[in-house]
Amino acid sequence: MNLEGRKIVVNKSVNELVEMLNKPEDYRALMPESLQSFEARDNGFKFSxxxxxxxxxxxxxxxPEQVVLKSASSSLDFALRGAMKPISESQTEVQLLFDGNFxxxxxxxxxxxxxxFINSLTDNIEKI
Structure with a gap:
């Protein structure tokens, strides 16, 4: 199953996005309003x-080209990828792509x- 978010322009450089997306705790700010719990871990995070x-x-x-998040559960096989393409020194085009084997x-x-969920993440990424 493949799902795509819309392409957006973020007012941050690719390097700023890479720095942010390397920190599990920074993903909390991207979560939808319906977030009930969030726990950052060494190499990822869990949420509900x-x-x-x-x-x-x-x-x-x-x-600089992408961020890839994979399921930490062996029973669910999926990946969420954020494709990134610099537009200028201070703007980056981002698109979320989901690939799941269900x-x-x-x-x-x-x-x-x-x-x-992808639409909500896209909206929140656009605001950063």
Whole structure:
């Protein structure tokens, strides 16, 4: 299952974004309003939103081209990638891309909430 967020322009340089996205605690500011819990860890974070189970993510890669967050659970196979492309020294284009390997039943249940989550993250990234 592949989902895409809209492309946005962030008023930060790629280097500023890389620095921020390397710190698990900085992801709290990007979470939706429905955030119920958030816990930063050494190489990632776990969080829960209203009406959704707790999700644990590990920071797999942070580079000037992309940030990759992967599921820390062996039972869920997915990755959330933020593709980054510099526009100028102080602006970066960002797009969130979700890639998950789910059975058809799970896909049907999670597709809409995940798209809403990606849209909310995109909105919050745009504000930083």
């Amino acid at each position: 939103l209203k009406g959704m189970p707790e999700i644990a993510l590990k920071i797999e890669e942070v580079s 059975n058809p039943f799970i896909k049907m249940m999670v597709e809409k909430p995940l798209q809403n």
